[in-house]
Amino acid sequence: MIKTRYFILMLLMGCSNFLFAQAWGGGADNNDLSFGFSFSYVQSSFKIIKQPNWRSPFFDADLNAFATDELIGISSKPLPGFAVGFLTRYRLTDHLEVRTTPSLVFSDRAVTYSYKTPEQDVTKSVQTTTVDFPLQLKLKSDRIGNMRAYLIGGLKYSGTIGSKKDEANTAPTERLLRNVKGYSSYEAGFGFDIYFEYFKLSPEIKLTNSFGNILVADNTPYAVPISRLSLNTFTFSLFFE
Numbered sequence: 001m002i003k004t005r006y007f008i009l010m011l012l013m014g015c016s017n018f019l020f021a022q023a024w025g026g027g028a029d030n031n032d033l034s035f036g037f038s039f040s041y042v043q044s045s046f047k048i049i050k051q052p053n054w055r056s057p058f059f060d061a062d063l064n065a066f067a068t069d070e071l072i073g074i075s076s077k078p079l080p081g082f083a084v085g086f087l088t089r090y091r092l093t094d095h096l097e098v099r100t101t102p103s104l105v106f107s108d109r110a111v112t113y114s115y116k117t118p119e120q121d122v123t124k125s126v127q128t129t130t131v132d133f134p135l136q137l138k139l140k141s142d143r144i145g146n147m148r149a150y151l152i153g154g155l156k157y158s159g160t161i162g163s164k165k166d167e168a169n170t171a172p173t174e175r176l177l178r179n180v181k182g183y184s185s186y187e188a189g190f191g192f193d194i195y196f197e198y199f200k201l202s203p204e205i206k207l208t209n210s211f212g213n214i215l216v217a218d219n220t221p222y223a224v225p226i227s228r229l230s231l232n233t234f235t236f237s238l239f240f241e
Helices: 002-023
Strands: 033-050 071-075 079-091 096-100 103-115 122-140 147-161 182-195 200-210 226-240
Touching (some): 033 071, 122 182
Antiparallel strands (some): 096 122
């Protein structure tokens, strides 16, 4: 009899803990529509497609002379940045929701040019601040305790603000490498919803690749050797909801 009472007591305690756990998350999943905010670490680099004659020295018509030596390499290393944003989500089913996470992104990009004459080697930074407007679908697993996994995918439009321009009479080797002001991307990733007592935290990893060519084809030593630039971005985000 004592063992039976002990078993029933333990069962009731287990059920109460389970029910309490299901209430965690601050009610983020109780409504079809909810809001939140995010902080993100961003790492961006270019995928570079070169012109067939990309090695050729750049001839400047104004100077009537070659402004650079022969190229031996063009590369792009990932550079860090950060983003802050807002979250709006709408539940379609228990396992599928649509969301948008407009964000302000502060991230540099750079292309390194290596010449036959090492003294001419240069890294051209593309310093930009962008506003991102993504639209995504989120496919969620069943909730197990206070956690669930999910997959994310969608499209994004990015608009550049505050980009620099060349001043008049700028020397050829001092000119900027420019990107278009607006471009679209596709993105995919995964994450986890972790339910705390008063809120939901979602760490997420996402990869983004731009569509088309984002290079502005200026007549400069840095744009002429390149046929196509696309942007690859790695993002680690923390969503609070």
